[in-house]
Structures are given as structure tokens and as C-alpha cells.
Amino acid sequence: MIHVEGLRKSFGARVAVDNIAFDVNAGESFGLLGPNGAGKTTTMHLLAGLLSPDGGTIEIAGGNDPTRKAVRRNIGIAPQAFALYEDLSAEQNALFFGRLYGLSGAKLDQHVSWALDFVGLNERERDLVRTFSGGMARRLNLACALVHNPPVLLLDEPMAGVDPQSRNLLLENIRHLKAHGRTIVYSSHYLSEAESLCDRVAILDEGRILALDPVDDLVASYGGPQQVLVELNGPLPELDQNEKLPGTFNGSTWNFQSEDPLPYLARMRARGAEFASVRVETPGLEAVFLTLTGRRPRD
Amino acid sequence: MRAIFTLAGKDLTLLLRDRAALFWVFLFPVVVAVLFGTMFGGGAKGTAALPVMAIDRDNTQASRAFLKSLEESPAVKLEMAKAAEDGEAAVRRGEVVALLVLRPGLEKSLAGKGGGAAALELRADPSRRAELGMLRGLVAEAAIDNIVLPQPLELMPSLRAAAGVPSTPRIDVVGVESARDRPRTAFEFSFPSGMVWGLIGSVATFALSMVRERQAGTFLRLRAAPLTRAEILGGKAMSCWLACMAELALLLALGVLFFGMRPGNPGTLAAAFATSSVGFVGLMMLLSQLGRGEVAVASAGWAVMLVMAMFGGAMMPYFLMPEWMQQVGQASPVRWAIMALEGTLWRGLSWRELTQPCLYLVGLGVVCFALGCAILQRRAL
Numbered sequence: 001m002i003h004v005e006g007l008r009k010s011f012g013a014r015v016a017v018d019n020i021a022f023d024v025n026a027g028e029s030f031g032l033l034g035p036n037g038a039g040k041t042t043t044m045h046l047l048a049g050l051l052s053p054d055g056g057t058i059e060i061a062g063g064n065d066p067t068r069k070a071v072r073r074n075i076g077i078a079p080q081a082f083a084l085y086e087d088l089s090a091e092q093n094a095l096f097f098g099r100l101y102g103l104s105g106a107k108l109d110q111h112v113s114w115a116l117d118f119v120g121l122n123e124r125e126r127d128l129v130r131t132f133s134g135g136m137a138r139r140l141n142l143a144c145a146l147v148h149n150p151p152v153l154l155l156d157e158p159m160a161g162v163d164p165q166s167r168n169l170l171l172e173n174i175r176h177l178k179a180h181g182r183t184i185v186y187s188s189h190y191l192s193e194a195e196s197l198c199d200r201v202a203i204l205d206e207g208r209i210l211a212l213d214p215v216d217d218l219v220a221s222y223g224g225p226q227q228v229l230v231e232l233n234g235p236l237p238e239l240d241q242n243e244k245l246p247g248t249f250n251g252s253t254w255n256f257q258s259e260d261p262l263p264y265l266a267r268m269r270a271r272g273a274e275f276a277s278v279r280v281e282t283p284g285l286e287a288v289f290l291t292l293t294g295r296r297p298r299d
Numbered sequence: 300m301r302a303i304f305t306l307a308g309k310d311l312t313l314l315l316r317d318r319a320a321l322f323w324v325f326l327f328p329v330v331v332a333v334l335f336g337t338m339f340g341g342g343a344k345g346t347a348a349l350p351v352m353a354i355d356r357d358n359t360q361a362s363r364a365f366l367k368s369l370e371e372s373p374a375v376k377l378e379m380a381k382a383a384e385d386g387e388a389a390v391r392r393g394e395v396v397a398l399l400v401l402r403p404g405l406e407k408s409l410a411g412k413g414g415g416a417a418a419l420e421l422r423a424d425p426s427r428r429a430e431l432g433m434l435r436g437l438v439a440e441a442a443i444d445n446i447v448l449p450q451p452l453e454l455m456p457s458l459r460a461a462a463g464v465p466s467t468p469r470i471d472v473v474g475v476e477s478a479r480d481r482p483r484t485a486f487e488f489s490f491p492s493g494m495v496w497g498l499i500g501s502v503a504t505f506a507l508s509m510v511r512e513r514q515a516g517t518f519l520r521l522r523a524a525p526l527t528r529a530e531i532l533g534g535k536a537m538s539c540w541l542a543c544m545a546e547l548a549l550l551l552a553l554g555v556l557f558f559g560m561r562p563g564n565p566g567t568l569a570a571a572f573a574t575s576s577v578g579f580v581g582l583m584m585l586l587s588q589l590g591r592g593e594v595a596v597a598s599a600g601w602a603v604m605l606v607m608a609m610f611g612g613a614m615m616p617y618f619l620m621p622e623w624m625q626q627v628g629q630a631s632p633v634r635w636a637i638m639a640l641e642g643t644l645w646r647g648l649s650w651r652e653l654t655q656p657c658l659y660l661v662g663l664g665v666v667c668f669a670l671g672c673a674i675l676q677r678r679a680l
């Protein structure tokens with residue numbers, strides 16, 4: 001559905017997207033993750049035909065140049081920055097953008113109420129956008145990208161500022177879209193969302209793709225081993241000099257990394273230690289991110 | 300085309316919700332038209348030279364002397380007409396205040412031998428009352444200076460006035476013929492200028508709406524939609540044009556209903572409205588690209604517009620301005636819009652006479668629009 005090759009874009013001397021390539025299959029959801037300034041938005045805008053690339057090719061939604069209007073008809077983009085008319089109501093915004101995609105009459109009304117329902121805003125549809133909270137505006141921003149029900153959706157940080165309940169509703173609804181064959185490109189700083197939503201994830205930094213794989217594979221390759229956090233009841237038992245246990249000891253806590261922690265725990269038990277709690281932390285995208293970029297995302 | 304109307308509909312809805320914009324586009328022009336109209340029924344003093352054309356049918360030494368002294372007056376800018384028709388056409392176009400005809404018999408009349416008939420004739424638009432009043436005075440003055448007095452009185456100029464002989468030559472004023480019966484009020488001056496202020500208000504409003512569109516990110520979404528660049532800009536142009544036309548129509552309606560205006564030919568009037576609006580839509584497009592932020596565009600826009608308005612005759616009547624200002628004003632679209640509007644609202648310009656201002660306005664509109672689009676294009680990618 002999307003095929004990108006050798007894509008490059010610079011702003012003056014600053015290279016925003018540096019020779020990236022990826023494919024997204026129909027019905028797949030594809031995550032773009034990366035720290036601020038990694039080039040996620042620039043990539044989205046190139047895909048949407050809002051920017052002309054300096055080099056490389058883009059095939060999207062059955063066309064090979066999204067700056068052509070026939071190709072753009074099949075794309076919906078929710079920009080990172082709100083793109084709404086503050087002095088129109090939510091419904092008027094959605095109606096207007098729907099009309100631009102050639103919808104009219106009963107079909108338009110139907111699409112608009114579906115899109116507003118999708119983001120849970122149908123009760124506020126008559127209110128002017130200027131009276132909306134940030135999260136509500138963010139949701140309307142998404143609704144306006146969906147209103148023409150395009151086969152390809154480009155969602156640039158669609159959850160920024162959305163409260164947890166609404167976020168769950170949105171995630172649920174987006175998964176539903178995916179199940180109905182929509183192709184989704186999703187950029188986010190919220191790794192948890194990307195983990196739960198995206199089939200595959202590209203980690204971007206400084207305009208380059210550092211890694212591109214299914215989430216599980218990424219975690220396996222770059223996530224590092226599991227972290228085990230043990231809280232002991234009482235003081236540490238005496239340990240034999242040459243009986244090495246991994247990790248660090250700090251008062252009554254014991255931290256270590258292992259893919260297979262059970263033998264160590266058993267040995268500790270054998271020394272007479274009692275465990276108040278044992279926590280095993282599986283690495284996620286966060287760890288992948290940290291390993292690859294040396295930075296932590298916002299979330 | 301449907302997309303353009305969708306876009307324009309959105310802009311007009313937004314306009315109706317913006318009180319400040321409504322004020323500048325619709326209310327302010329009405330205030331200007333009514334206030335100025337009420338204020339300046341009065342005379343004009345200390346002005347630039349009045350443009351006048353003359354034709355000498357007496358062609359005597361006395362008539363030439365008379366013309367010479369008229370020419371020497373700093374208050375008059377005299378030009379000889381080749382034929383009466385040329386002069387009248389110039390009057391109809393508003394280029395000169397009057398065509399002064401020196402009738403045969405002027406010499407006799409100046410010598411006090413002309414009987415009662417008037418030897419001077421001003422063919423002028425009676426509606427230009429202030430200018431015509433001044434001109435009458437100046438012509439009379441020149442005539443008095445050239446009166447051939449009987450010997451003893453000539454030696455004693457101070458006695459002239461006292462003696463009152465021979466009497467001041469009579470001047471006939473002939474309305475430049477127009478098929479229509481036109482009521483003349485000061486509002487006919489002030490309404491065109493009010494109309495132009497409304498156009499200026501629309502330009503400012505829509506130039507700002509372009510900037511807001513960019514800042515609010517909606518321009519991005521428009522570009523992401525299946526629209527061509529031309530359609531997006533066409534939508535903006537269309538909405539601005541419609542707002543201009545609505546403002547002109549509102550003032551026309553008020554003028555006709557309450558201020559005794561009776562415009563003639565609806566065809567030329569519509570053409571003047573349409574082309575003035577086109578000219579200002581082009582300006583809007585260019586001004587909207589003069590800066591990136593709202594403040595930059597608003598201040599640059601108003602500065603440009605104020606200068607244009609000042610030199611173009613929207614602040615004071617054109618004839619009151621010093622000559623050099625009038626010259627500079629030739630470049631101002633405000634001047635040409637006022638010419639077209641005045642011309643069709645009450646001067647009764649013919650289609651042919653209207654061609655020049657209309658062409659200028661359309662040409663300016665197209666050039667500015669193209670320039671604005673070019674700048675935008677360069678910025679957007």
C-alpha cells in the first residue's frame with residue numbers, strides 16, 4: 001500500500017529525512033517512533049504530498065506521487081499541529097472537510113456523524129472549536145482526517161494531550177479501523193500505544209531509520225535482558241565468597257538482569273532469604289528506544 | 300468549481316462570525332460615506348490648481364488677453380481644447396472641472412458694448428459645486444482684469460469698483476449634457492470613497508484570514524485535500540470578491556434609499572463594482588504574503604493601504620490635493636476605483652470611458668494575484 005525508497009528531504013542545511021525506505025502493507029499499522037526532531041512529521045508530510053521530496057520515490061494509495069490530487073483523495077492525515085477552524089463548530093469543521101473530498105447530501109451527514117462518534121465528540125458537535133479543551137480539539141483533529149473514510153490514514157501523534165479514557169476509546173476504534181482493512185501510519189512518543197497498536201515499528205533518529213521490525217523482534221534484539229527486582233524480608237544472608245550472585249545489592253533490595261532468573265532466586269532462598277516481593281520487568285520499546293537513540297522519549 | 304464555492308462558503312461563514320471584520324467591511328464604510336457626505340457640502344480653499352479646458356471662439360486680442368490672465372492665475376491649470384467635444388468628454392470623465400467657452404463677442408462685452416448676453420460659458424458638471432464655485436470666481440476675476448474701461452476710469456483703477464462700470468461680465472453655466480436627470484448631493488462624493496474604504500477593509504480582513512489559515516494549520520489540511528493550489532487560492536479570492544461586492548451593494552442600496560443617489564446604467568455600474576473588487580482581491584493576495592505573522596501582515600497591509608488611500612483620494616477629494624499628490628495618486632488603485640465608481644454612480648461615464656479604469660483595475664488585480672501566488676508557492680514547499 002505504501003512503498004518508500006531513498007526518501008530525502010532537507011530544510012536548508014538541515015537534513016530532516018535522510019534516505020529512508022520502508023513498505024507498509026494494506027491493512028497493516030506501521031509505527032514511526034523517534035525523539036523530537038527525528039523526522040516523523042516530515043515523513044508524514046512527504047507521504048501526504050504536503051512536501052516535495054528532494055530525492056527518492058513514494059508510492060502510496062495506488063499512486064506514485066502524492067502531490068497529485070487524485071492520489072491525495074485516498075489519504076487522510078491528522079496533522080500533529082491542530083488544523084481546525086476555531087470559529088466553526090465541530091460538526092461544521094467535519095462537514096467542510098468532508099465536502100472537500102467530494103462528499104455531499106445524506107452520505108456526508110452519515111460520514112460526519114460516524115467520524116464524530118468515532119472520537120466520542122457527538123455530544124459537543126454544535127459547540128465552537130474555540131470552546132474545546134486541548135484533548136477535545138485533538139480528537140476532532142482526528143475525526144476530520146477520517147471523515148472521508150480513506151484507505152490510508154496518516155496519524156501524526158493523534159493522542160497527544162488526550163486523557164487515558166478517551167485514549168483507550170480511540171485506540172480501540174483505531175484497531176477496529178485496522179481490522180476493516182485500513183492502512184495506518186502512526187507516529188507517537190507514547191511507546192505503549194505503538195506497542196499495542198502497531199504491527200511493525202520504525203525507530204527514527206536524525207532522519208534515519210535505526211531499526212525496523214515487528215515490536216517483539218525489536219524488543220528481542222535491542223531491549224536487553226529482563227530486569228529482576230527483589231525485595232527481601234530482613235537483612236541479606238551471608239554469602240559465600242566464591243558463590244557469585246549477579247546484580248547489585250542495596251540494603252534489602254536486590255537487582256539483577258537475567259533471561260532466566262529462577263536458579264538465582266532458588267539459590268538465594270537456599271541461603272535462608274525470604275522474599276517480600278519479586279518483580280520481573282520485561283523490556284519494551286522504551287528500552288529499545290534507549291538502546292538505539294541513547295535518549296528517553298517523553299512518555 | 301464546487302470546491303471553490305465550498306471554500307468560499309466557509310470563509311464567508313467565518314466572516315459573519317468575526318465582529319471586527321464585519322465592522323471594517325460593512326460598518327466603517329457606511330460611517331465614512333455618511334460622515335464625509337455630511338461634512339463636505341462646504342467650499343474648498345487653498346487647493347491645487349483647478350484643471351480647466353478652454354476654447355476661444357471670440358479669438359480677438361481681448362479674448363487672448365483674458366485667457367492669458369486666467370492662465371497666470373496659480374489657482375487654474377488651463378489647457379486649450381481642440382474641439383468642444385474633447386473638452387466636454389474631459390469634463391464627463393472628471394479630468395477637468397469645466398470647459399470654458401469664450402463666445403464670439405467677448406471683446407465687445409468686455410468693452411461694455413455687448414448688451415445683456417453672456418459672453419462666457421462654463422460647461423461643467425453642476426454636481427462639482429465647490430470647484431465650480433471657485434472657478435466662477437476666478438473666471439470673473441480674470442474678466443474684470445481685462446475690462447476695457449473708458450479713459451478716465453482706467454487712470455484711476457481704485458475707482459473701478461466704486462463706479463461699477465461696466466458691470467461684471469455674465470457667465471453662463473451649462474450643464475454638460477447627460478440624458479439623465481441627476482440629483483446632486485455631497486453624498487455622491489462621499490459614497491464612492493466609503494465604498495473604497497470597505498474594499499480596503501475586505502482586503503485587510505482576507506489578507507489576515509490567509510495568515511490565520513496558515514497559522515492555524517488549516518492551510519495544511521486544505522493542501523492535503525484533493526484540491527489544486529489554484530482551487531485553494533481561487534476559493535479565497537472568490538470569498539474576498541463576494542465580500543467586496545456585498546459591501547458595494549450595501550452602500551449602493553443605502554445611497555439609493557436614503558441619500559438621493561440615482562445611478563444610471565446598471566451595466567456600467569456592475570462592471571465598475573466587479574472590476575474594483577477584482578483589483579482589490581489581487582491586492583489582498585499580495586499583501587497577505589508581505590509577512591509571515593499576523594502582526595507583520597496587518598501592519599504592512601494597513602500601511603500600504605493608507606498610503607494608497609491618501610494618494611488615491613479616499614481621504615480627501617482628489618481636487619483638494621496638491622498637484623504632486625495627484626500625480627502620485629495615478630498609481631493608486633484607490634484612485635482608479637474611485638474613478639470607476641464615481642464615473643458610474645453619477646458621472647455617467649460611457650462604456651468606452653470606463654474601459655481605462657476597469658482595465659487598470661483588472662490588470663492590477665491579476666498582476667498582484669500572480670505575484671502573491673508566486674511568493675506563496677515558493678514558501679509552501
Ligand SMILES: Nc1ncnc2c1ncn2[C@@H]1O[C@H](COP(=O)(O)OP(=O)(O)OP(=O)(O)O)[C@@H](O)[C@H]1O
Binds near residue numbers: 011037
Ligand atoms: N519547515 C521547516 N523548516 C526548517 N526546518 C524544519 C522544518 N520542518 C522540520 N524541520 C526540521 O526537520 C527536523 C525534523 O523535524 P520533524 O518535525 O519531522 O520532527 P518530528 O520527528 O516530527 O519531531 P517531534 O517529535 O518534535 O514532532 C527537525 O530538525 C526540524 O527542525
Ligand SMILES: [Mg+2]
Binds near residue numbers: 040041080156
Ligand atoms: Mg512531529
